[in-house]
Amino acid sequence: VQKQASVDNTIYDRLGERWYTAQDDPVALLRAESKIKTPWILQKIENRFGLKKNLRILDIGCGAGFLSNPLAVAGHEVTGIDLAEDALAIAKKYDTTGRATYLTADALHLPWGESQFDIVTAMDFLEHVDDPFAVVKEAARVLRPGGLFFFHTFNRNFLSHLVIIKLVEWLVKNTPKNMHVHHLFIKPEELRKFCEHCGLAVTEMTGIRPQFSTITWQALKNRSVPLNFRFVLTKSLALSYLGCSQKSEGIRP
Ligand SMILES: C[S@@+](CC[C@H](N)C(=O)[O-])C[C@H]1O[C@@H](n2cnc3c(N)ncnc32)[C@H](O)[C@@H]1O
Secondary structure, three states, X not given: OOOOOOOOOHHHHOOOOXXXXXXXXXXXXXXXXXXXXXXXXXXXXXXXXXXXXXXXXXXXXXXXXXXXXXXXXXXXXXXXXXXXXXXXXXXXXXXXXXXXXXXXXXXXXXXOOOOOEEEEEEEOOHHHOOOHHHHHHHHHHHEEEEEEEEEEEXXXXXXXXXXXXXXXXXXXXXXXOOOOOHHHOOOHHHHHHHHHHOOXXXXXXXXXXXXXXXXXXXXXXXXXXXXXXXXXXXXXXXXXXXXXEEEOOOOOO
C-alpha cells in the first residue's frame, strides 16, 4: 500500500518578509486571494452584526495576518493563532492598528473555554490538518451561540488536483513540495456535515477562481505571480470555496 504524503506546514516558518513581498512564491496567491475573501467576510459580518465594532474574533491558522490585520483595521478585537512563530512575528509587524493579538497555539487544542468569541475564522487552513473535523469542533466550542464561523478551503476532485496542485507547481517558481496534498482537500458536502455535527448551520458558500486573463506572458516566463493577479467569486465550488456558518442559538455551554 502506497503511503499518502503529509502536508508540509514547516514552510510557514521560513517565509519572513516574503509573506508580504514575494511574487515568485505561492504565498503571492494567498495574498491575492485574501483581497477577495476579506470584503466578502466583512460584508457577512455586517449583515449579521450591523456596524457593531469590537467584535471578538479568533483567526485560526492566521499565518502572517492576511485576514486578522484587516479585521483589526475594521475595528474588531482580533486574536490570531498559529504554530509558526515566524509568521506570527510578521503578522504583528504588519498590524497597523497595534491592537491585534498574536499567539502561538494549536488549532486542535484552543486555549479558551466555551463561547468566548463572536466570530471564528479558518482561512486556507482546514486542508492543512489531518483531522479537520476536530478543528471545526474546537471552533464551534469557543464560538458563542449565534456567532459566525467562516472557512475557506479546497474541493477534492480531479480539477482541483490539476489547478491547485499541478498548475501552481508548474507556474510558480518556489512552490514547496507537499505545500498541499490532495487527499486533505475537503468536499463542500463533507465540510457542511462537519459543521452540522457541531451545531453550525452553513448559511452560504461561494466559489473562488483565478481570473486567468490577469496572467501575463512576462509572469509565465519568470514563473512568478503578476502583481495585479486577481481572483473572482464564482458560483462553482469546484476549486476553492469560502463559506459562512452560524452556531445555533440553542446550544449553550
Ligand atoms: C496556508 S496558511 C494560511 C494562513 C492564513 N490563514 C491565510 O489565509 O493567509 C496555513 C497556516 O496554518 C498554520 N497551521 C498549520 N497547522 C496548524 C495547527 N495545528 N494549529 C495552528 N496553526 C497551524 C500554518 O503554520 C500556516 O500559517
